[in-house]
Amino acid sequence: MPSGERRLHNRLAVLRAERGMSRLDLARALDVNHQTVGYLERGDYSPSLELALRIGEVFGLPLEAVFSTRPFTPLSEQVYGNGQASEASQ
Amino acid sequence: MNDRIPPGTQAERREFARDWIRQRQIALPGVRLSRFTRRIAVGCFYCLVAAMPIAYQWPLGYGFWLYLAAVGIMWAAVNFSIPAYDRIGDSELDERERELRLRARAMAYRIISVAFVVLTFYFLFAATTNFGLPMPSRASDAGGLLVPALWVVLTLPRVILAWTIPTPVREA
Numbered sequence: 001m002p003s004g005e006r007r008l009h010n011r012l013a014v015l016r017a018e019r020g021m022s023r024l025d026l027a028r029a030l031d032v033n034h035q036t037v038g039y040l041e042r043g044d045y046s047p048s049l050e051l052a053l054r055i056g057e058v059f060g061l062p063l064e065a066v067f068s069t070r071p072f073t074p075l076s077e078q079v080y081g082n083g084q085a086s087e088a089s090q
Numbered sequence: 091m092n093d094r095i096p097p098g099t100q101a102e103r104r105e106f107a108r109d110w111i112r113q114r115q116i117a118l119p120g121v122r123l124s125r126f127t128r129r130i131a132v133g134c135f136y137c138l139v140a141a142m143p144i145a146y147q148w149p150l151g152y153g154f155w156l157y158l159a160a161v162g163i164m165w166a167a168v169n170f171s172i173p174a175y176d177r178i179g180d181s182e183l184d185e186r187e188r189e190l191r192l193r194a195r196a197m198a199y200r201i202i203s204v205a206f207v208v209l210t211f212y213f214l215f216a217a218t219t220n221f222g223l224p225m226p227s228r229a230s231d232a233g234g235l236l237v238p239a240l241w242v243v244l245t246l247p248r249v250i251l252a253w254t255i256p257t258p259v260r261e262a
Contacts (some may be wrong), residue, residue: 023259032184035173038259045186 008046009068012037014075015059029058105188121161124257132249135164139238139245146234165245168252176247190251198246203241 111192
């Protein structure tokens, strides 16, 4: 478990929520235990390259869109920028 | 995990039920405990095991049976709070589960090897020197040491799993 090691950040929870998938659905698509999906989301487990590629395939996204060695910035911030996001909401 | 019983012969349904139970054993532990609670159970269990040489001297009475019941209950708590990774074949586990099982076995093997070497040197040293180091002199003393040692050897891989597996994630 990556407690003292470098942590791999991911967007699994967001991507899953966007597609209306439960952990169980994603686990079935990946052929893993649903606990494994939960641990991946929580950052308690870093996947192998094969599993990471399979996750990318399920979401139809490149690896770097799902995983990163640095914390992800919120998607709204990426789309609208920092100040524009609050302006757009008003 | 497919929960619907498929139409088919009785043998096919039985096979489905067996497979379903096996998958359920992997997916969910019998008792859902947090890692912290599991670690407390592991600590209590090994404290009880460490007290075995003392319990070994007790006469067969209520105290002894209560002690045995406590060992059994703590072992059950440890045993059923983790998925059955070590009772299921590789093909039915995913990469994380296989890694956890492999790591637990490797760590248990390392701990047992080190303990074996340390104890061997201790007994050699105690037997060949006159420092008055404690040594089992009677068969009952040796039994009182061997039985907990066997418990530790046999339970260590599962105990390490119970110690290391993170708190289970809720189904969502």
